[in-house]
Amino acid sequence: MSEILFPEPDAGVLARREQILSDLAALLPAECLIASEDERRAFETDALTAYRRLPLAVALPQDTAQVSALLRYCSQAGVKVVPRGAGTSLSGGAIPQEDALVIGVSKMNRILDVNLADRTIRVQAGVTNLAVSEAVAPDGFFYAPDPSSQLACTIAGNIGMNSGGAHCLKYGVTTNNVLGAKLVLMNGEVVELGGASFDAPGLDLLGVLVGSEGQLGIVTEAVLRLVRAAEGARPVLFGFDSSEAAGACVAAIIGAGIVPVAMEFMDRPAIRICEAFAKAGYPLDVEAMLIIEVEGSEAEMDAELARIVEIARAHDVRVVKESRSAMETALIWKGRKSAFGATGRVADYICMDGTVPTGQLPYVLKRTAEIVASYGLGVANVFHAGDGNMHPLIMYDVNDPASQAKAEAAGMDILRLCVDAGGCLTGEHGVGVEKRDLMRHQFSQADLEQQMRVRAAFDPQWLLNPAKVFPLDGRVSG
Amino acid sequence: MRLLPGTPAEAADMIRAARADKRTLDIEGGGTRAGLGRPRRGDDTLSTRALSGVTLYEPAELVVRALAGTPLAEVEAALAEKKQILPFEPMDHRAIYASAGAPTIGAVAACNLAGPRRVRVGGARDSLIGVRFVNGAGELVTSGGRVMKNVTGLDLVKLSCGAHGTLGLLTEVTFKLLPAPRAAGTLVLDGLADARAIEAMSAALGSPFEVSGAAHDPARKLTALRVEHAPESIAYRLDALAKALKGHGPARRLDEAEAESLWRGMRDGQPLAAGAGPLWRLSVAPSRAAALIEGLAAQGFAQAWLYDWGGGLIWLSAPASADGARAIHAGAAQAGGHACLVRADDAARAQVDVFQPLAGALAGLTRRVKASMDPDFILNPGRMYADI
Numbered sequence: 104m105s106e107i108l109f110p111e112p113d114a115g116v117l118a119r120r121e122q123i124l125s126d127l128a129a130l131l132p133a134e135c136l137i138a139s140e141d142e143r144r145a146f147e148t149d150a151l152t153a154y155r156r157l158p159l160a161v162a163l164p165q166d167t168a169q170v171s172a173l174l175r176y177c178s179q180a181g182v183k184v185v186p187r188g189a190g191t192s193l194s195g196g197a198i199p200q201e202d203a204l205v206i207g208v209s210k211m212n213r214i215l216d217v218n219l220a221d222r223t224i225r226v227q228a229g230v231t232n233l234a235v236s237e238a239v240a241p242d243g244f245f246y247a248p249d250p251s252s253q254l255a256c257t258i259a260g261n262i263g264m265n266s267g268g269a270h271c272l273k274y275g276v277t278t279n280n281v282l283g284a285k286l287v288l289m290n291g292e293v294v295e296l297g298g299a300s301f302d303a304p305g306l307d308l309l310g311v312l313v314g315s316e317g318q319l320g321i322v323t324e325a326v327l328r329l330v331r332a333a334e335g336a337r338p339v340l341f342g343f344d345s346s347e348a349a350g351a352c353v354a355a356i357i358g359a360g361i362v363p364v365a366m367e368f369m370d371r372p373a374i375r376i377c378e379a380f381a382k383a384g385y386p387l388d389v390e391a392m393l394i395i396e397v398e399g400s401e402a403e404m405d406a407e408l409a410r411i412v413e414i415a416r417a418h419d420v421r422v423v424k425e426s427r428s429a430m431e432t433a434l435i436w437k438g439r440k441s442a443f444g445a446t447g448r449v450a451d452y453i454c455m456d457g458t459v460p461t462g463q464l465p466y467v468l469k470r471t472a473e474i475v476a477s478y479g480l481g482v483a484n485v486f487h488a489g490d491g492n493m494h495p496l497i498m499y500d501v502n503d504p505a506s507q508a509k510a511e512a513a514g515m516d517i518l519r520l521c522v523d524a525g526g527c528l529t530g531e532h533g534v535g536v537e538k539r540d541l542m543r544h545q546f547s548q549a550d551l552e553q554q555m556r557v558r559a560a561f562d563p564q565w566l567l568n569p570a571k572v573f574p575l576d577g578r579v580s581g
Numbered sequence: 582m583r584l585l586p587g588t589p590a591e592a593a594d595m596i597r598a599a600r601a602d603k604r605t606l607d608i609e610g611g612g613t614r615a616g617l618g619r620p621r622r623g624d625d626t627l628s629t630r631a632l633s634g635v636t637l638y639e640p641a642e643l644v645v646r647a648l649a650g651t652p653l654a655e656v657e658a659a660l661a662e663k664k665q666i667l668p669f670e671p672m673d674h675r676a677i678y679a680s681a682g683a684p685t686i687g688a689v690a691a692c693n694l695a696g697p698r699r700v701r702v703g704g705a706r707d708s709l710i711g712v713r714f715v716n717g718a719g720e721l722v723t724s725g726g727r728v729m730k731n732v733t734g735l736d737l738v739k740l741s742c743g744a745h746g747t748l749g750l751l752t753e754v755t756f757k758l759l760p761a762p763r764a765a766g767t768l769v770l771d772g773l774a775d776a777r778a779i780e781a782m783s784a785a786l787g788s789p790f791e792v793s794g795a796a797h798d799p800a801r802k803l804t805a806l807r808v809e810h811a812p813e814s815i816a817y818r819l820d821a822l823a824k825a826l827k828g829h830g831p832a833r834r835l836d837e838a839e840a841e842s843l844w845r846g847m848r849d850g851q852p853l854a855a856g857a858g859p860l861w862r863l864s865v866a867p868s869r870a871a872a873l874i875e876g877l878a879a880q881g882f883a884q885a886w887l888y889d890w891g892g893g894l895i896w897l898s899a900p901a902s903a904d905g906a907r908a909i910h911a912g913a914a915q916a917g918g919h920a921c922l923v924r925a926d927d928a929a930r931a932q933v934d935v936f937q938p939l940a941g942a943l944a945g946l947t948r949r950v951k952a953s954m955d956p957d958f959i960l961n962p963g964r965m966y967a968d969i
Contacts, residue, residue, distance in 0.1 A: 220783040220868040221893075243789070265732040276730065278739065279707045292942035299866035299917030301893045302693065302704055302743070304937035305965070306947055310706060310739020314732045334789045358641040360664055360760030403814050458728040461642050491642075492730040530730035538733075545733055549720045553954065554735040560949035572734065 106511050107154060107536050110570055112201040116159065116182055123182060124160055127204070130172045135210065137161035146187065146205050150252075151195035151537055153453075153507060158185065158199035163207045167285060167293060167323040173206055174321065175291025183566050184289070186317035188260025189231070191252040193443075193454050194535025196264060196316050200570055208259045211323055214238050222329045223282060223299055228259035228322045232266075235327060244329040247274035250531070251440045259322050265314030267531035269439065270396075272489040273364045274330060276531065278313040283326035286312060286319070289562040299326055311557065316533050317568040319561040333398035336364065338435045339408060341415050342389030342422030346370055346484075349391035350464040352418040353488045356395075356411055357461070363411070366489035367394040367439050370468075373446075373483040373496070380445035381438035384431065386422040393488060394439055442485040443496070450481070450498035451507075453537075455514045457521025458530035461491040467524050471495050474516045478509040492530035493521065519544055534572045542574055555579045582625040586632065589648075589713060589721055589752035595627060596750065596959070597719030605962045608746040610650060610685035614674040614692065618745050618964040619935050620927040629687050632752055635659055637727065644727050646711065646755040649687025656686050660758060668759040669704050670696025670844075676854040677924055690754045693743030696848035697794035697807070700786055700890050702759065706742040711755030714741055714748075717955025722749065729757045740950070746961040747969060748954040762793075762809035766819045767840035768832045770804040773797070776871040778804045779892035781829040783867060786891045788825050790818040795891040796847045805835070805843055847889055850896045850923075858884075859901035860924035861909055866917035867892030873916040882908045893918075901925035906933035913937065936965050 116123070124138050137143060138160050148155035159182070164170045177184050183203035190197050199205050208229035216225040219242055226235060232253040235246040249268035250256055256266070262284065267276040274280070283297035296312060297303035312319055343349040346368075353366055369377065369385075369392045378385040385392060397407045412423055426432040438445075446452050459467045468484060475482040475497055486494040495517055499510035518528050518538060522545045528538045542551060555573055559565070559580045584606070586592035599606050607623035610630070615621070629650035637646035640663040647656050653671065660666055671694040673684060688694075690712065695704030702708070711725035714737075724737035741748060770781055775797070782795040785806045794807030806826075808818045823832040835843065846852065853860060865873060870892040877883040877897070882905045887896040899905055901922055913920035919937035922930060939947055951958065951969050958969065 218866075218868065219787060220780070221866050222783075222787060223866070244787075265736070267730055271730070275703065275707060278736070279703050288942065288946070292946075294943045294946055295940070296943075299869075300864040300919065301699060301890055302695075302706070302864050304864075304919035305939055305943070306748070306950060307693070307706060307739045307743050308943075308946065308950065310742065311736050311950075313739075314736050318735075331787050331789055333791075354641045357643060360763070362643075362760065399810075399814070400817065402817070403811065406811060406813060458730045460639065460644075460728060462639065487730070490730045491728055525726070526728050527726050527731045527733045529733050530728070531732055533732055534734065542734065547723070550723050551734070553716060553720065553722045554724075554737065556953040557735055557737065557740065557950060560946065560953040 106508060108575065109156060109200065110575060116202040120159060123180060126176060126180065127160060127162060130176060131162055131164060131169055135163045135165060146190070146199060149190040149192040149195060149197040151193060151198065151535065153501060154195055154198055154536065156199045156201055158205040159201065159203055161205040161207060163210045165210045167287060170206065170287045170321050170323055171291045171293055174287055174289050177204060177566060178289050178291065178564065183569055185568050186263065186321050188229070188257035188263065189255045191256045191260065192264065192535055193532045194529065194537040196533050196535035196571060198536060206321060208257060208323070215324065219244065221299060223326055224329055225324065225326050226258055228325055229257050232256050232258060232261055239329055243332050245332055246327055247280050247330050248277045251443060258325050258327070262313050262322050262325060263315065263317045264533040265531065267492065269365045269367055269487060272366060272487065273362060278310060280328045281309065281313060281325055282328055284309055284312060284322045285324040286322055288320045289564070289567055297326065316535065316572050318558055318572060319567065334400045335404060336396055336398045336432070337404050338394050338396040338426050338432055340385060340422065340424040340435065341393040341395060341420050342386040343391045344389065344419065344421055346391040346468045347465040348418050349393050350468065352393065352415050352420065353464070354461055355414050355418060357489065359410065359414060361407065361410060363395050363489070364398050365394065365396040368484065368486050368488035370484040372481065373442060373485040376445045376449055376483055377438040377442050380441055380448065381434055383434040383438035384424065385438060386424065389422055394435060446483055446496045446498070451501035452496040452498045453510050453514050455493065455495045455497065455517050456529045456532040457518050457526055458490065458492045459521050459524045459526035463524040464488065464491060467493065467520060470520055471517050474520070475513050478513045480510055480513060491526065515541060536571055539572055540574055552579050584625060584627040585630065589632065589715065592627070592632070592750055592752060593715045593719045593721050596715050596717065599625065600717065600719060600957055600959055605959045608750055608961055610688040611652065611682045613680040613682045613684045614678065614688060615680065616678040616924060617674065617692065619967065620931050622963050623961065627750065629685060636753065640665060643758040644755060645758060646727060646753060647686045648753050649685060649751045651686045652683040653686050653689060654683060664761045665758045666761045667756055668698060668702040668708055670698045670848050671705060672696050672848050676849050676851060677860060686754055687751045690742050691744065691746050691751055697796060697844055697889055700795060701791060701793040706739055708756045709738055709742050709754060710757050712738050712741050712751055713753040715750045715752060717749070717957060717960050725755065727755050745964050747951060747964055748960070750960065764812040764815050765807060765809045765840065766815040767835040767843065768806045768819050768822055769835055770826065770829050770832050772802050773804050773829060775799055775874060777829065779867055779871050779888065781826055782806070782891040784826060785822060788822060790822050794844055797888040799886060807840070807844060853885060853887055853896050853898050856898060858898055859922065859929065861897040861899055861920055862923045863895040863897060863913045863920045864918045865893060865895065865913055869916035870895055873912050877908060877912055880908055901929040901933060903933055910934060910937055
């Protein structure tokens with residue numbers, strides 16, 4: 104039934120499992136090593152739940168020294184390693200292999216140092232995204248990347264996937280908000296990349312680490328940039344009679360020199376699903392809705408909104424609804440951020456994540472609807488319109504293998520469409536296992552081989568998260 | 582020999598040929614920054630000058646793409662017509678090196694340039710979203726693209742940015758843009774000592790008023806803070822900022838022409854750039870900058886200095902001697918950052934570390950990454966480190 108191939112487990116490693124477990128036990132306190140099948144089950148998949156593999160064992164180290172010892176051992180013993188944050192990857196980036204040790208960072212979850220004068224925070228990498236913002240919220244600061252999974256997902260996972268979120272139109276994604284990282288290489292060496300300064304010395308290895316999907320090493324600590332919150336923020340709902348009108352409105356706003364903090368798009372199915380869940384007051388009688396958020400003082404927000412409303416009127420906006428209270432604002436964002444969870448309540452779904460040039464949005468939305476309809480399935484669209492990062496949620500029945508196969512095929516068609524429209528396979532979820540075999544659609548063999556050689560400079564034996572990102576055939580190591 | 586490819590494919594042929602002939606190459610754009618890095622020692626020079634032209638500009642998508650040898654001024658002029666900018670205020674090195682010629686867009690990426698606005702919008706690396714380059718094996722490689730959110734595959738865009746041409750010859754670069762600020766205003770505090778000035782700048786940068794420039798010139802005891810926003814907001818934000826900083830003394834507003842010249846000068850390291858002696862550029866944690874300078878001055882390794890980025894960037898006139906370099910690199914590392922010897926004669930730049938020496942395992946990793954892109958070490962040999 105499954106379209107995605109996993110490599111055959113290394114029989115030699117499986118045969119040595121008992122020995123490997125006893126070797127690992129010497130490197131960690133007993134409570135940090137998980138060997139029983141029952142407990143390993145909790146780690147067999149991530150948010151790409153259609154696929155699961157039981158790992159060889161799971162290690163939950165408490166500090167950098169333990170991570171270093173684990174990786175040095177695995178490197179010498181030839182044991183593969185799958186790094187894991189909170190297991191919220193939508194692309195299968197944290198799905199284990201039978202012959203691999205899962206190393207989770209969840210026990211390393213302390214905030215180490217807050218420096219508001221320098222607007223930086225040093226954290227252990229297993230801290231959750233939201234915990235970082237919460238630690239500095241009383242002082243009026245926040246950590247900008249805000250993926251929908253921010254309650255659960257870890258900074259280590261954010262670094263692995265270069266996570267974005269709704270507010271990255273103004274504040275950037277993870278790579279723009281990480282100043283430093285402590286990285287343990289597969290051979291156990293520990294390197295400090297970047298630090299407390301604005302830019303890092305030497306080659307920008309931090310830049311290549313962010314988004315490397317756990318293939319270059321395991322991050323145990325990070326220095327993050329903090330941002331001072333604006334005086335106020337106000338989201339406004341704009342309802343349109345067509346997706347095309349909403350898409351054109353987005354392009355016109357940016358064309359007028361306005362970059363709002365966020366511009367989120369939902370189509371009719373997404374609006375209905377999210378409204379049923381969050382009761383956020385979304386308009387139900389429109390074909391498409393934009394959530395546009397502005398920031399500043401009350402007067403500044405009024406002025407910027409007036410300009411945006413004027414543009415929206417020129418694009419036949421039918422509903423304009425401003426948030427009038429902090430509670431309304433929270434509900435509006437709750438609806439948007441729970442889009443995936445709310446969709447999960449009405450159907451099984453897979454979420455695609457291609458990005459397209461914003462000028463191509465109307466065309467790509469139209470073709471997406473046609474593609475999904477041709478497979479006899481339904482789709483809800485909810486995405487970051489300001490940067491063209493699509494999120495079609497293709498709904499199917501997980502208990503029907505034929506339905507799952509159709510959903511996956513439709514998803515792959517949509518991703519090819521995104522690349523052909525001038526975009527890319529993934530804007531913020533990562534390649535993982537899900538999009539691995541489409542990489543040749545976006546990259547030439549020379550492009551991929553160059554990426555693989557850089558990868559091999561960090562992990563020459565290809566032991567780290569090896570089933571991900573690159574097609575399983577044609578791999579190069581040096 | 583001087584190589585002048587007219588197309589990226591031709592550049593790839595030339596690099597393949599150089600590799601086969603075991604000849605090393607210095608890469609040159611406009612030639613205005615030839616003094617940056619360790620001295621040139623390539624057998625031949627490969628110029629990007631004939632790889633020129635804006636190849637894609639979509640104002641509604643805030644994206645521009647140009648061949649590497651395109652003069653920066655040509656790109657900025659095209660953007661200005663649509664009231665857009667490269668957000669990070671790339672600096673101009675012509676004052677520092679007393680060089681002539683036209684800086685190129687490729688060098689902006691290769692050197693990861695940024696000016697005062699870096700505190701608000703990041704540097705070139707943060708706006709660079711796509712590259713095409715020829716690696717040291719003569720292969721044309723693409724990474725990134727034209728969309729601003731893209732995590733497909735390893736980010737060789739960031740890796741290329743700031744690599745000073747040691748990993749590949751950039752042939753084409755794609756940047757995301759911002760609308761030009763509709764208005765700006767600058768507030769000045771007078772008479773502050775370094776440490777107090779940095780505290781004031783930190784307070785300003787930590788305020789909700791989106792300060793987009795924070796610099797201090799100790800010679801004039803002048804601390805400048807810039808705000809950019811809608812015209813109707815500037816007076817409000819400067820007022821609010823002055824109130825928030827009232828513990829640091831009275832603030833005055835600079836007139837527009839004076840402010841523009843101040844930020845342009847600061848971007849280019851003025852007034853220290855105008856001198857001829859050795860010049861360092863330090864990137865550190867702002868809160869540790871003043872103590873760092875005090876320590877270096879006590880050892881005789883700080884003659885004059887300027888702070889930008891709220892104290893995170895220090896321009897420093899100081900000796901390029903072996904002792905000076907050791908003290909400055911060690912001090913910068915202790916202050917959470919690093920130092921680069923931006924200006925000194927070839928002999929000095931051959932003898933001391935120009936870039937921050939790499940600690941421990943980082944040196945080996947850096948060398949392996951270099952080898953993964955330029956297997957025979959033929960591109961800009963020795964530009965960043967003696968053995969790379």
